[in-house]
Amino acid sequence: MTKRLEPEHWEKHLTRLQLRQGGFSKELMYKVKERVEMKQPPISRKRWLRWSPALACVLVLAVGWTQADRLAEGLSKLSKPREKAALEAMDPNxxxxxxxxxFHETTFMMxxxxxxxxxxxxxxxxVATGIxxxxxxxxxxxxxxEQMEKDKPDVLALSLPEYARLAKEGKLYAFDDVIRQxxxxxxxxxxxxxxxxxxxxxxxxxxxAPDYDQLALFYNKELFDKHGISYxxxxxxWEELLQLASRFPSGPNAKDRVYGLAIRAYSGPYDLVLQAGKAKGLNVLDPSGKQVTVNTPEWQKVWTGVLDAARGGYIYEQPPLKELSTREDMYKASPFMTGQAAMTLQSYGFVxxxxxxxxxxxxxxIPWEVVTEPTDPSRPNESPSFSVGTIYAVNAASENRREAWELVKFINSEEAARKMLTQTVGSYSTPARLPSLSAVxxxxxxxxxxxxLRPPAEPQETPVVPTEFYSAYRQxxxxxxxxxxNGKKTVAQATQELQTSGQxxxxxxxxxxxxxxAGAQAPVGSGTP
Structure with missing residues (x-):
């Protein structure tokens, strides 16, 4: 065992001296230099911690007052005990x-x-698919x-309402410490x-969440140039968008006809009503989820603007595709892809x-370009269509937190984001990791x-109600x-009937x-029908 070396008299003197004008004597400096140059046995951590303040003083003099703060900061970090790791290191063996x-094993594994x-x-x-x-x-x-209790998963794939609820109940592991460390x-x-x-x-x-959903406005530059219309x-x-769409010819001659705006496949004019209403912060339910709120002047104005545009013939509603239609059939039925529509609101996967x-x-x-989706003038930097994709979280009860965290990290890595961008079709979301997008x-x-654009600074209060309501309301x-x-009802009559029947x-x-x-409850939702 190595004999413990007691500090000499001059070393004790170091601990008592204050660093002031004049500093240490030449004799004391010589002693320090002599000690540093001596061949010493390894110094234990405890002894280093004990004498580091004194040595710090000497080093400060050596490097000068201009480096004192930086040196002191570095030495203080060495003196502090290391913070306990949030998660133990993974044993690769x-x-x-x-x-x-x-929900689907093959999809996740691929x-x-x-x-x-x-x-x-x-x-x-x-992959536990019981959900x-x-x-x-x-x-x-x-x-x-129920499935969490039964399957005891380490990693969970969640929607935003599920994530918020489980986090509040303490059933998810917080990433903050491990992310910082x-x-x-x-x-x-x-x-x-x-x-x-x-x-x-x-x-x-x-x-x-490795991705998010959002719309943008794609437009055909050639059609705008041909008709002398500004991009x-x-x-x-939304008012500016509909006004722009109305400038394209919508006469009876199908050959020369150009639609100003094409609605997404499997959508209709009512979907545009919803999008325009959401941009203005409107909802179909009050915050408590007890009252339908569509028979209002604000909603009626939105209905009027969108449906007038549809009635005017410059909004194209794609008819339902036949069963067993191919992707080629879908593309050839799209007026934007065939050069018959000037604009369309689509997600990132449309590219x-x-x-x-x-x-x-x-x-x-198609010589296309793209700009941001329509926004509300009072909130020009907020995306009304923004939604977070699948959220990956770690079960707080997991015994494999380190491995689970590594999987969540991988799912949200640059490597995974680039792979997502190289997929041919089928993925419509936008990668949340931005460098992967910049590589395009x-x-x-x-x-x-x-x-x-960012998500709304003050998200709409969307109450959670049975999803059966939303399907019935939408119908x-x-x-x-x-x-x-079709001229059978006015907007006022329609919103009044929707208010009553929706309630x-x-x-x-x-x-x-x-x-x-119990156990047979239907899903509940907080979306817009």
Missing amino acids: KEKTLKVSY QYGKAFTIRYPNIEVK GSPPYVGIDRPNLE EGFDLQNMHSGVVDMLRTEGGGKLYGL PKNGMS KELNEASSRYKMSP KGQEKLVEAFTS LAVQLSKDVL QALIQAKNAAQKKP
Whole structure:
């Protein structure tokens, strides 16, 4: 055992001296220099901590007063005990099994699971599919906690309402400490996604989402040039968009006809009513979820603007496709892809469809550009269509938190984001990791259109009600919008009937939900029908 060396008399003197004008004597400095140059046995951590303040004083004199603060800061860090790791390091030689709660095994393994197990061959990923349905936006699946208890998953795939509820109940592991300690890169993720998750987590981050959904306005430059119409611009209002669409010829001659705006496939005029209403902060229910609120002057103004445009013939509503239609059939039925519509509101994945239509199916390429979706003039920087995609979180009860965190990190990595961008079609979401988008050469405006807007600073209060209400309400609203277009009803009559019938549908849905036995509850949602 090495004999403990007691400090000499001059060393004790160091601890008593104050650093002041004049500093240490030449004799004392010589002693320090002599001691530093001596061959010493290894110094224990305790002894280093004991004498580090004195040595710091000497070093300060050596490097000069200008470096004193920096040197003192560095030495203080060495003197402090190391912070306990939020998660223990992973043993690469120890085999582990991770269980992921996801609705479809093949989908998850192809998207993330296989690549993760290649990186970590000691970890086996098993997918528990008992949840049965995907985490749709705005939906809270009633069997979620039952399946958590049964399957005991380490990683969960959640919707925003599910994430918020489980975080509040303390059933999710908070990532804040491990993110800070490991320096996980949040700066290059869409700040709106991170902020929304932190807000819904009560100030903490209990999950990460690799993507988000948002609309942008695609337009055909050639059609605008041909008809001498100025291009769309970022930050237009819905009124400006509809006015711009009305400038294109909508006469009876089908050959020369150009639609100003084409509605997305499987959508109709009522969907535009909803989008325009959401941009203005309107909702179909009051915050308590007890009252339908559509028979108002604000909603009537939105209905009038959109349906007048549809009646005027410059909004194209795509008819339903035949069963077993191919992708080629879908593309050739799209007026925007065939050059018959000047504008269309679409998600990020529409770019892949445009490319596939021209490269695979030899359709004439469209000279397209893109700007941000219409916004409300009072909130020009907020996206009314913004929604967070699937959120991946770690079960607070998991015994494999480190491995589970590594999987969540991988899902939200730059590598996974780039893979998502290379997928041909089928993925319509926008990657939340921004450098992957910046890698898309020549598409700077595309990146700007999908990243410059943020989610609403004050999100609409969307009460959670049985999803049966939304399906019944939507059916009513679609039919009433058709009645207005066909001249059978006025907008005032339609919104009044929707208010009355919608209220009845709400009461019926709530009564039906209460009568269902435990374990057979229907999903509840907080979306807009």
